[in-house]
Amino acid sequence: xxxxxxxxxxxxxxxxxxxxxxxxxxPITDLLRLAQAEGIRYIGFxxxxxxxxxxxxxxxxxxxxxxxxxxxxxxxLNGLVALANATTNCFPMILMSGxxxxxxxxxxxxxxxxxxxxxxxRPFAKxxxxxxxxxxIGIGLARxxxxxxxxxxxxxxxxxxxxxxxxxxxxxxxxxxxxxxxDPAPRQMPESIAVRRASExxxxxxxxxxxxxxxxxxxxxxxEIRALVENTGIPFLPMSMAKGxxxxxxxxxxxxxxxxxxxxxxxxxxxxxxxxxxxxxxxQPLWSESTQYIQLDIDPHEIDSNRxxxxxxxxxxxxxxxxxxxxxxxxxxxxSPTWIQAIAExxxxxxxxxAQRLSANPSPMNFSSALGAVRKVVSDWPDAYVVNExxxxxxxTRNIVDMSLPRHRLDSGTWxxxxxxxxxxxxxxxxxxxxxxxxxxxxxxxxxxxEVETICRYQLPVAIVILNNSGxxxxxxxxxxxxxxxxxxDARYDKMMEAFGGxxxxxxxxxxxxxxxxQAMKSGRPTLINAVIDPTAGTESxxxxxxxxxxxxxx
Ligand code: ADP
Ligand code: MG
Numbered sequence: 189x190x191x192x193x194x195x196x197x198x199x200x201x202x203x204x205x206x207x208x209x210x211x212x213x214x215p216i217t218d219l220l221r222l223a224q225a226e227g228i229r230y231i232g233f234x235x236x237x238x239x240x241x242x243x244x245x246x247x248x249x250x251x252x253x254x255x256x257x258x259x260x261x262x263x264x265l266n267g268l269v270a271l272a273n274a275t276t277n278c279f280p281m282i283l284m285s286g287x288x289x290x291x292x293x294x295x296x297x298x299x300x301x302x303x304x305x306x307x308x309x310r311p312f313a314k315x316x317x318x319x320x321x322x323x324x325i326g327i328g329l330a331r332x333x334x335x336x337x338x339x340x341x342x343x344x345x346x347x348x349x350x351x352x353x354x355x356x357x358x359x360x361x362x363x364x365x366x367x368x369x370x371d372p373a374p375r376q377m378p379e380s381i382a383v384r385r386a387s388e389x390x391x392x393x394x395x396x397x398x399x400x401x402x403x404x405x406x407x408x409x410x411x412e413i414r415a416l417v418e419n420t421g422i423p424f425l426p427m428s429m430a431k432g433x434x435x436x437x438x439x440x441x442x443x444x445x446x447x448x449x450x451x452x453x454x455x456x457x458x459x460x461x462x463x464x465x466x467x468x469x470x471x472q473p474l475w476s477e478s479t480q481y482i483q484l485d486i487d488p489h490e491i492d493s494n495r496x497x498x499x500x501x502x503x504x505x506x507x508x509x510x511x512x513x514x515x516x517x518x519x520x521x522x523x524s525p526t527w528i529q530a531i532a533e534x535x536x537x538x539x540x541x542x543a544q545r546l547s548a549n550p551s552p553m554n555f556s557s558a559l560g561a562v563r564k565v566v567s568d569w570p571d572a573y574v575v576n577e578x579x580x581x582x583x584x585t586r587n588i589v590d591m592s593l594p595r596h597r598l599d600s601g602t603w604x605x606x607x608x609x610x611x612x613x614x615x616x617x618x619x620x621x622x623x624x625x626x627x628x629x630x631x632x633x634x635x636x637x638x639e640v641e642t643i644c645r646y647q648l649p650v651a652i653v654i655l656n657n658s659g660x661x662x663x664x665x666x667x668x669x670x671x672x673x674x675x676x677x678d679a680r681y682d683k684m685m686e687a688f689g690g691x692x693x694x695x696x697x698x699x700x701x702x703x704x705x706x707q708a709m710k711s712g713r714p715t716l717i718n719a720v721i722d723p724t725a726g727t728e729s730x731x732x733x734x735x736x737x738x739x740x741x742x743x
Contacts, residue, residue, distance in 0.1 A: 190362045192322040192353040197223050199329045199366050200255070207618065209233065209242040209611075210257035214300070215286040215350035220257065231618055231646065233611070234638045236263050240270020240283060241611025241636075244343065245598055246619050247280035248406060251373065253336035253344070254281045254615065260288050260350075261301025265308070270611070272312035274343035277601045278403060280336035283309070284346045286353065290320070306347045314342030322355045326366040337373040340487040341406070376486060378503030378511055386457070386482045386499040387515035393455035395527040396422045397442065399467075402429035402601070403460020403485065407505035410594045413459065416509050420521040423531055425449055427461050428599050432591030443587075444542070445534035450474050452530075457482040460505050463494040464602065465735075470495035484508045546588065553698060554725040555584040558655055559627075561702035563589050566625060569709050573598060573616040577609045578629025579730035580662075581655045585627045604732070607635035609652075614639060617648040623709055626652045630675065631660040637684065643714045644688035651708035652716045653701070654681045661730070663723025673728075682718040690714035 196219065200208075207229045212220050224230045233239035236258045243254030258267040264285035274281040285305055292299040309316045315335035319328035325348075332344045390396055398417055414434055417424050423442040426433060434441065442449040450456075450467075456479055463470040463481075470481070471494070482499040483491055491500040501508045546560035562585075566572060570592045576585045576599040591597045598612045606629075613626040633654050643650045656679065657663050664674030682692030691713055693704035701719050708715035729736055 189356045190359045191356045193219050193222050195322050195325045195362045197226050199325050202366050202368055205255050208255050208257050209239040211236050211239055213259035216257050216259060219353060233642055236266035237269050238611035238636045238639050240267040241608045242615035244270055244274035244279040244281045245612040246615045249595055249619050253333055256283050258285045260286050261303045264305050268312055271343040275314050276603055278341050280341035281343045282332045282336055282346055284348055287347050287349050290349060309345035313345040316345040318347035319352050320349060322352055322357045323361055323365050330369045333369055334372045375507050376504045378501050378508045382501050383511040383515055386501050389455055389482055389499045390521050394524040395452060395454045396523060397449050397453035397456045398422050398424040399456055399458050399461050400424055400430040400433050401427045401461025404505055405430045405433050405595050409506035409509055412509045416513055419518045420516055421523050428586050429597055431597045433594045435592040436590035442531050444538045445531045448534045451476055453479055455480050459484045462490060552720050552722040554722055555580050557698050558701055558719050558721060559584050559588040561698040562653055564702060565705040569623060572623045572625050575609055575613045575626040577606055577632040580726035581629035583730040606632040609633060610636035610639035613650045614642060617650055623649040628652060628654050630654050630656040640685050641688045644690045649712040650714055651705060654718050655721050656718055657721040657726050658723045661728045662726040665723055680718055682716050685716035693717040695719045
């Protein structure tokens with residue numbers, strides 16, 4: 189005989205799910221012990237949201253669903269935030285939570301951590317299932333994997349009852365119930381008529397632009413995307429998590445001329461990018477009314493979501509880009525030389541301005557001067573992963589710190605949220621074995637800061653840089669009680685890292701910051717650098733101040 193615990197661990201192993209991110213407790217503790225004993229890597233966190241974020245970004249990096257396991261009730265709810273974020277960002281993950289006794293839950297008789305988890309998860313997940321019998325574990329996991337990675341990837345909730353884990357069944361039935369799904373993320377070929385329509389539009393364009401999103405990064409067809417850009421000679425603009433798909437210093441990068449190209453392109457090809465708030469919904473004044481769009485996306489529902497799309501190309505990005513490469517041999521697209529020239533001029537001007545800001549040396553540091561130091565060290569470690577969150581810390585880093593490899597920048601993403609930092613940093617280190625630099629606003633860091641213990645426990649090569657301006661957006665400077673956005677002044681986040689045996693630095697100048705970060709990277713040890721930023725540096729809400737509601741009375 190065997191039991192649900194063993195069957196589930198066998199099912200995970202059979203499906204190549206070799207890492208579990210989670211927090212132990214009733215009813216999954218023995219399950220985690222068994223998984224670890226059976227060779228599955230278990231990374232235990234201090235809060236389920238961070239474990240869930242780790243699983244989600246593992247999914248983005250590997251194209252396999254990242255797995256997060258939590259306890260029932262509130263532990264599940266903590267993980268649910270990460271599941272919702274994964275779904276929003278199109279990252280494949282599975283949140284598997286143990287749940288209490290169904291008979292008691294369904295009559296609301298008040299069980300330990302009682303919650304109808306399946307119902308709670310549904311609105312936030314791409315799909316949600318419950319496994320009620322040990323013989324259904326194989327099918328349940330297969331359904332979760334298919335749902336997570338097929339089509340537009342997303343977060344899947346898998347409820348596993350305590351009863352199922354403990355239930356016994358004979359080994360023969362168990363063995364027969366397990367299998368590995370065939371081709372769970374099948375290619376989806378675009379229609380040839382759609383490919384021709386898109387190609388024709390590009391061939392007729394004067395001022396074309398390729399806009400790369402994180403869907404393009406996820407697709408892992410980096411060489412094909414690069415060939416498409418270089419063969420056609422079309423300037424490209426990366427969304428933040430598509431940075432590095434082609435290196436930021438590539439000649440055809442229009443990143444330093446962003447608003448100019450968005451406002452003036454006549455044909456824009458969206459490759460795995462959505463026309464959501466991050467792109468001003470494709471609306472004026474950022475965009476021109478006459479821009480025509482080509483959109484490569486796997487999800488047909490995405491087309492026309494904000495503006496009419498002249499040439500939708502529905503399919504997986506690899507297949508669509510390969511098809512376009514066939515239709516568009518070198519020399520078939522005639523990019524206007526004046527367009528290239530105008531972009532080059534803007535780029536040169538903006539880069540000159542940026543260089544001035546980076547080399548200024550105000551005391552205390554501001555975001556630019558601090559990031560000027562960080563930028564240098566990151567460029568010495570091109571294979572390091574950069575995790576980035578905050579408001580000003582996000583806006584400035586995105587523009588200042590260049591990326592040269594695909595999928596190496598992991599950030600606040602589609603929701604523009606705080607709290608992903610340590611979860612993403614831990615998973616990036618665990619999944620890739622490469623060093624990680626987490627560039628964090630002091631407020632952003634607070635949402636997952638307790639995970640420095642996790643980083644120290646597993647001795648991960650994570651260097652955290654806190655751009656510490658003592659507050660949300662900026663710090664308080666006057667006397668009086670703390671404002672809604674102010675934190676403790678002169679806080680020493682570096683001591684948090686030291687509390688768990690990691691290395692802490694306190695940096696007040698760009699030079700100190702650069703030396704500390706270079707040292708951290710060389711050591712490969714858990715490090716936290718508290719970079720002191722002027723509390724008056726930073727703007728309310730960063731670049732998205734306009735999203736704050738204004739009373740009609742003030743207008
Ligand atoms: P960004 O924020 O970088 O603009 P989004 O997350 O908004 O990126 O958009 C990513 C898009 O990519 C989504 O619409 C998603 O459906 C699509 N997508 C994700 N993976 C693939 C894939 N393999 N092939 C095609 N489209 C994909
Ligand atoms: Mg701050």
